[in-house]
Amino acid sequence: MSTAEETTGGEIEPWEEVTPDAARRLLVAAVEAFAERGYHATTTRDIAGRAGMSPAALYIHYKTKEELLHRISRIGHDRALEILRTAARREGTAAERLADAVGSFVRWHAGRRTTARVVQYELDALGPDARAEILALRREVDGEVRGIIEEGVASGEFDVLDVHGTTLAVLSLCIDVARWFNVGGPRTPEEVGALYADLVLRMVGAK
């Protein structure tokens, strides 16, 4: 395991908002472990060990193992939403903004694959309250993409019959990258982002 150094589309080293240092190390260790084995198959001893600490140290910075997942999920969803908002609110045609949104969203899912995996696939491990909070963020994510598509349809740029269904499909395509993308594989996050942006423009019938 090496320190991650891939370019991920203008992102600074993440998790810097998590302090103190020991809490961040634990959180980064949890992201890696959850992404590798899943939340339920990860032990608190494993997380603490990866962070170079004893099992009990975890509980000084986090109340429970679930709080770690909640924090990761919250920060990850905030970041995902920020990426989409930036693309949605820039200047340009709907096609340009949709391509930008899909491209950067996919680059994030590929380049920060470990984080994205936890964020997208471990939602069910959260308790009802945390889950509801995260689901609200997901609806905002959906809204950003739907907004761009609706504008493209309104302006005549796009040819889409089922806006909701197509929005779902676009997000689906992006999110699933976290499942299959292989960091050591033949494709860079940039290449996948460019390919998927093109495919999505075809899906919406961009002129």
Added chain:
Amino acid sequence: MSTAEETTGGEIEPWEEVTPDAARRLLVAAVEAFAERGYHATTTRDIAGRAGMSPAALYIHYKTKEELLHRISRIGHDRALEILRTAARREGTAAERLADAVGSFVRWHAGRRTTARVVQYELDALGPDARAEILALRREVDGEVRGIIEEGVASGEFDVLDVHGTTLAVLSLCIDVARWFNVGGPRTPEEVGALYADLVLRMVGAK
């Protein structure tokens, strides 16, 4: 919880190849539990309880909890491959066969969502040998879809620059249905299948 009765595209009641009856009940219970909570969060007591048996009964029919997952994954992948092969080998243009493949594959992921969820998302819980066996089946799945796309490109029906990447995206779209599809939701498996078939034809630039 009711007995599943949705139409799923001409499928007979599945798991009938699993005998004796008690073994099938346990396997169906395991599919439900794994799909709901995930493999690692499911206990053997839960599986046995759903099947109306004591915890020890499980071990008369299966050596370990992992063997249950392996059997489910194997049967599910066989079924998925069969669906794609049927579509790929029928008569018709590449566009017709691709639409049929995507439509029926999506209908299966939506209509048999619990099975599909386990099949697509619990692969990592398998040991190395079982995992390798399943990965070989996945390569065959990939090959069937890629084959149709290659034929469409060769015949001039499709306009695709990156065949491998586009194949990945098409499968991605289908598989992710198992993550978000809601049985009580507003869309039927048939509707999603039809929408996704149309989107995929757009992705490959079908004339």
Added chain:
DNA sequence: GGGCACACTAAGCGCTCGCTCAGCTTCGGC
């Protein structure tokens, strides 16, 4: 330099996990 807040560890508690095993019931063959 004494006292105290803070970050951390070693040890371990109570619990539940996957899985086992001795024994009970049922049933077909003769």
Added chain:
DNA sequence: GCCGAAGCTGAGCGAGCGCTTAGTGTGCCC
């Protein structure tokens, strides 16, 4: 009517889980 095989249960073992607690080391304020 007896017997052995097969299917299943009740009780429980050893292990590992999330988390707690008592105690230790360290650095800062005065």
